[in-house]
Amino acid sequence: MTDSSGNAACNPTLSSLTTDANGKFSCVLNSGESAPFLIVATDNSGNYAPMVSLATTTPSAGTTSTANVTPITTVMASQAGLSATSGGSALTPSVVSNFEAVVTNVATQLAPIAASLGISNYNPLTTPITAASASQTGNPADAILDVVVVSTDQSSNASVFNLIDGSNSMPIPVAGPSTSNPPTVPAPTVAISEFGQLSALNSNLASALNACFSGTTASARITGANTNLPSTQGGTAWTSLGSTCQTFGNLLSSANGSVPTYMHNGYLAAQHFYGLLNSSSMDVTNGISAKFLAASVMQMLPANNSGTGIAIYDRAVLNLVYTDATGNPGNFITLATYINGQWYVTGNQQSVDIAIRTKLRMVTELNPSPLNGTFSRYQTGLVFSINTQGPGSINSGQPLTAAVVTGPGLPNGGISLIAPDSTNEPGQIYMDIATSITSTTNSGRCGNTGTNNSFECPNYWFTRTNGLTGTNATTLHANPTGPVWDQSASAQSDSLLVAKGATYTFNLYYGGSNTATVTIKKTLLSDLIPATSGISQQWNTLGSNSNNLMSPTGSLTGTLQQATVDWIQNPLATQVSGVNMSVLANGSYGLAQSVPKGSLSIVYNPSVLSGANQTISALAAGSNGSARGLLIALRTLDSSQRDMVYVFDK
Structure with missing residues (x-):
């Protein structure tokens, strides 16, 4: 909590600036301090983005005042031009005036919901919140944070309000300081x-x-x-x-x-x-x-x-x-x-272990001149997790062999997936994308044509950028051909349809039949982050052993039985949850090694994971060389997936 000169506003001895179990903090002002104050709440685990607020009035001596720090105050600060990195010096009179105008407008926008909860004179900045916790039930002001979701509209890149039950037909733009007659957020369909x-x-x-x-x-x-x-x-x-x-x-x-x-x-x-x-x-x-x-x-x-x-x-x-x-x-x-x-x-009462999640990937190509022309990029899409060995994988004695998924943003005929190839994917339990549900091991899986086949492809990608930095990171590149990439001329438009609350239908096929036996609907639980927003996300970096592992001049270029993978944890990024490495010369991956929470390294051994004789592929450039890939998955708390891929293509 800083003042407009950038100085700490709170007395460190008398204040409690770490939130308690109920989300509360307290600040006893240093002598002579006066508003405005910039408040930034950070999550030391990196799993949640910093939240921002602004205290615009100074309580008189011996009294207290409330300044909430929530997703709603954060978007209000953003509408006034403030962020977690702004610093107190950004609190100019015009910025503070803009923030106060936004507070008034947003209070108007949320008034219908506040009224339905019995709150009069609701103010998103100062109305006291009793947060739900293990020791207490949340109050009506806390319920507003459950009902109203702040997100970014992909088509306009504007901040919007949505209802948690998806009952608003269109996102409601968050009012700015000069918005006249701001649109209100209706009460949800679900009884308040x-x-x-x-x-x-x-x-x-x-x-x-x-x-x-x-x-x-x-x-x-x-x-x-x-x-x-x-x-x-x-x-x-x-x-x-x-x-x-x-x-x-x-x-x-x-x-x-x-x-x-x-x-x-x-x-x-x-x-x-x-x-x-x-x-x-x-x-x-x-x-x-x-x-x-x-x-x-x-x-x-x-x-x-x-x-x-x-x-x-x-x-x-x-x-x-x-x-x-x-x-x-x-x-x-x-x-x-x-x-x-x-x-x-109750659980979701569904009988088969399947899931759909959004995915953001950062790809770093380490070969400056790869023969296949690949390049560093951000890419975004969906991952389909269909467990062929879990509950519901046997129906009337027949194994689960294929699936077709339909829904917003996907091709009209849906996405076809087939059971893993036990020979080339030992130990794999999840399906691969294919050209059709009748695709065979050497034709159609992952877009294979019968030569130099690749495997382990549950991801469907919508868009990718030209690079990782500068304008290349915010400019889209044409998609390659194949069933794992959106092939329509409107791939970016397709990705705009993929949003939290969207429903997808999984038609499941057993025993090689061409008739679906089971149909299950799944709801997407997180928004799709655009590829062009990858540059604004927080990422971890490789450690010294991983850099050696992925270097053509390093000491670990040969085929390996196992390798130590390490990384440097960015305090603002999420922790690592899993590691994969390539086991075939074309860069196809083996099974994932889970990573204990808080770890900074792991030993990756593909044979131990798969139960088969697998080795980490060698690293060598040229037409007779071998590609090596390293995939580091990040731990998220919103059901989405995020990972970093480092590749040295031959």
Whole structure:
């Protein structure tokens, strides 16, 4: 918190500038300080972008005033020309006046929702917020932050408001300082009264999880388990929970006969949450236990009167965010359903382990003159995760062999995917994109033509940039041919259709049949970040061993059984979650090695991961050379995927 001269405004001894468990901070002003003050809240884990606010009045001696710091105050500051890096010197009289005008306009925009929640004279900057946490239920001002989502409209690059249930037909532009008659944000389709009850459930979940993990180890949390269930039936499940976890277990089951048994992507509660409760990284360490925040609402799904199952009820996608005992962040996503006037944790009630996510990738080409003409770039798209060995992968005795996905931004005929090739993709469980569901190993998979085949291609890409820096990073490059790239003349327009809340249909085929047996609809839970915005994102960098590993003049250019991959953590970027390396001379990747939270290096051994005799490809330029690739996946908390790819193409 800084004043207009750029000096720290708060007395460090008397202030508490680290937020507490309920999101509160306090600042006792240094003697002689006067508003305006720039407030920047940062997340030390790098998983959330900094939030910004502005205190425009100075409380009189002995009194207090409120200055909220939220996504709404952040966008208001942006509309006035302020950001997390502006500094106090940016607080000129005109900027402060613009900010105050924006506050007034945004208060007008949100007035209908505030009124529906019983808030009079709502001010997004100063109306006190009681945040939902493990120890308290959020107040109506906190509910506004659940109902209203701030995002960027891809077509205009303008800041907009959307409703969490997607019921607004068009994004509502956030008012600027000179906006006259700003458009208001309507109340959502989902009854506003449900949000208060949902806040209570979210607090109860956090409280139950904190009790479960407080001072415990995995053996105390899970006291009995069935380890004999095959992966096609969901895998290992707990059979009994320790005393501290009983309340959490009860929240996942209901004695109410109208509430379905918990299931999420084919996993029962005892399977879906088994890995979380059984994780040693969640064990108490040096007296410190893992901590859960109150679940946040990622998306509200309004009831569909013509739907089936839980689709006839209002549903909420919940994000359970936590820090483990060493302070590293993580999250867990599930779903709650509003049945007969009460919220229950039900999971999505879908029987197959499938997912769709947005993806942003940074590609760094290390060969200055590759024969294939590839180049460094940002690229953005969707990733389809269809588990051919998980629950729902066997139907009437027949294996899951193919899928077709349709939805916004995709070709009219959809995207075809086929089961992995066990010979060339040992251990792989997820499907690859192909030209059709009848594609064979050597024809159609990943766009293969029968020679120099590539593998492991679950990603569908919309756009890519000319480069990573300067105008090249904000200029789009034509797409290559093949089924994994948008081939339409309007690829950029297609990408604009891909947005949070969009629905995609998965038609699943079993036993090689050309007739779909199962159909499942999935909702996208995050917006697609444009490729041209990759330059504004935070990324990590390679460590010394990784640089040596990817250098043609380094000491590790030959075929390798294993290699140590390291990286330098950017404090503003998210942590690394996984590592892949190429195992074929054309650069195709092996299986991913998961990375423990907070780690800065990992040993990658493809044979151990796949159970087959695989080696890391050699690195050599020229027509008879060999390509090497290194993929570093980043940990995100919003269901999206983000990764960094370093390649030396021959």
